[in-house]
Amino acid sequence: MKYDPPGRPGSPVDVAPRYENFIGGKWQAPTTGQYSPNLCPATAKPICEIPKSGPQDIELALDAAHSAQEAWGEASTAQRAAVLNKVADAIDAHREELAVAESWENGKPVRETLAADIPLAADHFRYFAAAIRAEESSITEIDKDLIAYHFHEPLGVVGQIIPFNFPLLMAAWKLAPALAAGNATVLKPASPTPWSILKLMEVVGDILPPGVLNVVNGPGAEIGKALATNKRIAKVAFTGETTTGRLIMQYAAQNIIPVTLELGGKSPNIFFNDVAAADDDFLDKAVEGLVLYAFNKGEVCTAPSRALIQEDIYEEFMARCLERIRAIKQGDPLDTETMIGPQVSKQQVEKIASYVEIGLKEGAELLVGGHRPTIGGEFANGYFYEPTVLKGHNRMRVFQEEIFGPVLSVTTFKDEAEALEIANDTLYGLGAGVWSRDTGRTYRMGRAIKAGRVWTNCYHQYPAGAAFGGYKVSGIGRETHKMMLDHYSQTKNLLVSYGTKPLGLF
Amino acid sequence: MSTNVENGTAGHVTVTPAAHRAIAALCAAHGGPVMFVQSGGCCDGSDPMCFPGGEFALGTGDMLVGVVHGCTFHMDADLYEALGRPLFVLDVEPGTPGGFSLAAGDGLRFVTRVKAPREQAS
Numbered sequence: 001m002k003y004d005p006p007g008r009p010g011s012p013v014d015v016a017p018r019y020e021n022f023i024g025g026k027w028q029a030p031t032t033g034q035y036s037p038n039l040c041p042a043t044a045k046p047i048c049e050i051p052k053s054g055p056q057d058i059e060l061a062l063d064a065a066h067s068a069q070e071a072w073g074e075a076s077t078a079q080r081a082a083v084l085n086k087v088a089d090a091i092d093a094h095r096e097e098l099a100v101a102e103s104w105e106n107g108k109p110v111r112e113t114l115a116a117d118i119p120l121a122a123d124h125f126r127y128f129a130a131a132i133r134a135e136e137s138s139i140t141e142i143d144k145d146l147i148a149y150h151f152h153e154p155l156g157v158v159g160q161i162i163p164f165n166f167p168l169l170m171a172a173w174k175l176a177p178a179l180a181a182g183n184a185t186v187l188k189p190a191s192p193t194p195w196s197i198l199k200l201m202e203v204v205g206d207i208l209p210p211g212v213l214n215v216v217n218g219p220g221a222e223i224g225k226a227l228a229t230n231k232r233i234a235k236v237a238f239t240g241e242t243t244t245g246r247l248i249m250q251y252a253a254q255n256i257i258p259v260t261l262e263l264g265g266k267s268p269n270i271f272f273n274d275v276a277a278a279d280d281d282f283l284d285k286a287v288e289g290l291v292l293y294a295f296n297k298g299e300v301c302t303a304p305s306r307a308l309i310q311e312d313i314y315e316e317f318m319a320r321c322l323e324r325i326r327a328i329k330q331g332d333p334l335d336t337e338t339m340i341g342p343q344v345s346k347q348q349v350e351k352i353a354s355y356v357e358i359g360l361k362e363g364a365e366l367l368v369g370g371h372r373p374t375i376g377g378e379f380a381n382g383y384f385y386e387p388t389v390l391k392g393h394n395r396m397r398v399f400q401e402e403i404f405g406p407v408l409s410v411t412t413f414k415d416e417a418e419a420l421e422i423a424n425d426t427l428y429g430l431g432a433g434v435w436s437r438d439t440g441r442t443y444r445m446g447r448a449i450k451a452g453r454v455w456t457n458c459y460h461q462y463p464a465g466a467a468f469g470g471y472k473v474s475g476i477g478r479e480t481h482k483m484m485l486d487h488y489s490q491t492k493n494l495l496v497s498y499g500t501k502p503l504g505l506f
Numbered sequence: 507m508s509t510n511v512e513n514g515t516a517g518h519v520t521v522t523p524a525a526h527r528a529i530a531a532l533c534a535a536h537g538g539p540v541m542f543v544q545s546g547g548c549c550d551g552s553d554p555m556c557f558p559g560g561e562f563a564l565g566t567g568d569m570l571v572g573v574v575h576g577c578t579f580h581m582d583a584d585l586y587e588a589l590g591r592p593l594f595v596l597d598v599e600p601g602t603p604g605g606f607s608l609a610a611g612d613g614l615r616f617v618t619r620v621k622a623p624r625e626q627a628s
Contacts, residue, residue, distance in 0.1 A: 163549045190549065191602045220606045228606075242582070243545035243555045243562070244605030250563045264547025301548050347601040347615065351552065358620060362590075397620075400588040402551045427588055428547060473547070 003100045003110060003334040005040075006047065012097045013104070013199070018049040021057055021217060022201040024064030025210025030218065031056040038195050041107035041342040042333050044381040050194040053218035055226035058186065061214040062232045065157040065184040068211025073154040073182035077132045084129035084180060087204045091122040094203045101199045102168055103333040106192075107342040107383065108296050110334050120462060121172035124480070127464035128180035131482040145499035151492040154182030155234035155258075158488065159227040161220075161248075162197070163239040164190035164344050165299040165404075169462075171197055174237050177484035179212065186214045186233070188224055192345050220244070231255055235488065238262070239301070242473055249476075260477035260487055262301060262470060264402050265430030268423040269293070269304030269459060270445065272416075272436035276313040283320075285457070286435045290321045290408075292459045294328060294387045297340050298406040299348070301474075302431030304459055306399055308419055311412040318367070318410065321389075325368050328387050331375050342382040343405055349383040352405035355398055356388055359409070364392035367410070394422045402428070416441065423449050429471030433459045452478070519572035519579045519594040519618075528598050528610035529575050532556070540608065544571070544581040544594065544618060550604025554579070554596060554618045557608065595619040 007015035018035060020027040030051035037046040051057070072080070091098065098121075099113035108117070140148040160174040167189060178185050189197045194217040201215055216223055224244075228236050229251045237260040238248050245263045252259045275286040293304050309317055333341030343349040349372065356370050369388030374380075387406045390398055399409045413419040423432060429451040434442045436457075446454040452469045455461065462468065462480060469478035477487055519542075521529065532540045539559040545551055555562075559577070569583040574596060586592075598610040599617050610616045 165549060191604075219602070219609070221603065221608050225606045239548070240605060241545045241548045241551040241553070242585075243543045243553075244550070247555075247557075247562055247606055262548075264549075264551055266547075299549070345601065347599065347617070350599075351617075354619065395590070397589050397592070400590075402547045404549060404551060427584055 001336050002332065003096075005334060006101055006104050011100065013101045015048050019051070019195065019198045021051050021053060021061070022198065022205060022213075022215040023057070023061045024067075024214065025205065025208075028060065030054065031060070038105070039345075040104055041344050042104070042379050042382040044346070044383070047105060047195060051217045053216050053223050055222060057216050057218065058223050058226040058230065061186040061216050062157060062230060064211035064214050065186055066232065068209055069154070069157050069184035072179075072184055072209055072212050075182070077135065080180060080182065081129035081133050083207060084125045084176060086207045088122040088125040088129070090203050090207060091118060091125070091200070095119065098168060098196065098199060098203065100334060102196045103341065105195050106164065106167060107333050107344055109338045109341045111336050111338065112296060114336070117166060117169045120464075121169050124169075124172040124176045124464050128176040128482075128485075131485060132180040135482075135485060142495075145497055147496050147498065149494040149496065151494070152181070152485065152489040153492045155488055155490055157184045157186065157233055158235040158237065159230065159233040160185055160187045161224055161227070161236070161238045161240065162187060162189050163301075164193040165296060165301070167193040167196045168200055170239055171200070173479045175213065178237075178488045179208075181485050181488040183234075183488055184212045184214075186216060186227060188216055188218075188220075188227055191220060225251075228252070229254070233257065235259065245475065258487070260479070261475040262430075262477075262479065263473060263475045264301045265303075265428040265451070265470065265474050266306060266400060266402050266426045267302050267304050267428070267431035267433070267451065268306045268308050268426075268449070269433035270308045270419050270423060270435065271310065271313070271317060272419075272438070272441060273310040273313045274437045275435050276317055277437060282437065282457075287317070287320045287324055289433060289435055289459045291324045291328070293408040294325070294340050294406045295460050297343055297385070299344060299404050300460070302453065302460070303404075304431070304433050305403060305408060306394070306426075307408055307410040308413050308422055309410065310419070311414060314412045322368050325387050325389065330373055330384060330386070332379060340387060340406060342379075342384045344383070346383055348404065349385050352385050352403055352407060355401070355403045355405070356390065356407060359390045359392065359396060359398035362392065362396045362398070364390040364396055364398060364409070367391055369406070394425055400426065416445065420445060420448050427472060428474045430469075430474035431455065518591070519574055519596055521574045522595060522597040524598045525596045525610070525616065526575055528614065528616070529577055531611060532608060533576070539577045541577060542574075542579040542596070542616070544579070544585070545605065546582070546585045552618070553604040553607065554594075554616045555605055555607040556603070556610070556616050557606070592620045
């Protein structure tokens with residue numbers, strides 16, 4: 001089926017001409033009085049206007065967060081969990097509305113937002129509602145009279161900066177653990193995707209106590225910096241590229257606060273020859289596993305953007321994959337048959353085109369794609385790029401730099417040792433995929449690849465409960481696991497003596 | 507803190523006239539030079555980030571790729587090697603700057619265009 005675009009009759013999504021910041025439980029106009037148009041990447045036409053806030057708006061959001069945090073942090077875990085579960089229920093109840101809004105603003109196909117982004121966001125709140133209820137403090141008996149109590153306490157007010165590729169899901173990844181642990185937050189959405197999070201606030205804003213969650217939109221150089229440098233935050237969480245990640249660490253160092261960073265990758269997806277040992281469901285699954293590079297139009301930090309295929313099955317296996325890639329349906333992101341929508345912005349699609357050009361000039365062979373497709377009608381000006389495969393070798397630039405689009409760089413390897421060498425020959429270490437029917441081999445490879453997540457005989461699954469984060473320059477800290485509660489908590493130790501005798505030193 | 511100039515690297519970045527105008531305007535607005543840091547990875551990866559001069563703390567692993575109109579252009583040395591020591595052309599285009607980067611003017615952003623190796627050789 002096809003959904004009608006937001007704002008049109010029959011669409012599940014209403015659109016106001018202009019949106020405001022969400023601060024202290026209310027919609028507040030930016031103090032700057034300025035707004036920016038927010039474009040739909042499928043049509044290159046404006047959806048609505050979004051605040052172009054300034055540093056003063058960050059201060060207002062921090063005022064609201066600080067006035068709310070203490071009561072929220074003192075609420076029982078049962079009360080906080082009940083709120084998070086209500087947030088999850090509200091997301092589920094508005095699944096279609098949020099999925100369509102997310103697709104229209106980001107360009108990702110609605111089949112993905114309906115099946116993954118929105119249900120996973122809801123599940124994330126439920127997971128942390130459960131985790132905080134089950135969280136226990138610890139007691140250590142140092143000796144018979146001396147007891148160490150360890151309590152978890154909220155950090156306070158935190159700053160969270162969200163990327164454009166999964167605006168709602170990445171927000172949920174960061175919000176759920178922060179709120180569960182008793183923190184209040186000021187959240188800055190990505191500049192290309194400011195709107196769907198405001199639609200989420202329409203859905204869940206009344207559930208949370210005013211000030212616990214605040215959303216401010218505007219330029220990174222103005223409000224991102226004002227948030228990350230602010231002395232009134234106790235932590236910064238960021239997903240994005242390496243330079244901003246380093247800058248955030250630098251600001252955090254000046255304020256002596258912790259950071260969580262997720263900074264991208266160039267993830268290898270490794271196919272050993274035994275995947276083709278039988279023409280069965282597993283082989284079919286492996287073929288799909290390679291084609292998953294086009295998931296979310298390749299705008300995924302963990303995109304399996306380097307395929308490493310054992311040389312003796314390369315021709316046969318790649319032929320199957322190319323057939324599957326040629327069958328990818330591209331177009332209207334609100335059509336449930338569409339598998340790939342437009343890139344998020346004009347600058348992204350132009351960047352992708354320039355990388356393909358660089359790859360071809362470096363001597364890579366174009367196996368499929370390589371152009372901006374002609375998609376007519378209302379999508380004629382959309383930021384589409386064909387699913388593309390380049391064959392080359394790992395020293396080429398298109399194997400080393402994250403393209404953030406539907407471009408796969410493929411190469412071959414002789415044996416396990418060479419596969420491992422190529423896999424680890426990258427600055428990044430976020431994700432990896434290993435495909436083989438030999439579990440001994442998948443285990444050895446999984447342990448030896450220097451990446452935080454090694455999908456084994458699967459890819460692009462993001463369940464709450466499996467820790468996600470990077471090795472090397474891909475970041476610091478983990479998400480999507482209850483250990484995130486530690487990332488958002490202080491440890492309070494009470495060291496208590498129950499004895500009555502003096503030490504005898506003075 | 508280091509701004510080492512490796513032999514042969516200075517001059518590996520040039521600017522278009524539009525970028526030159528944007529840099530001149532930014533320097534005037536900030537009362538001094540701005541700085542560029544070539545990024546990598548994730549959403550805004552491979553964007554040249556533009557900051558007020560001295561804003562970004564450089565480390566021993568960073569290199570000075572070049573100086574454009576009095577403004578330094580830096581990059582992580584490992585990234586520079588991984589990308590095959592590219593020649594950068596700093597340009598501007600319509601769009602929103604990534605990360606915390608300064609805009610290149612109203613509605614404009616900086617972008618680096620890269621000459622591919624075969625172009626470099628010729």
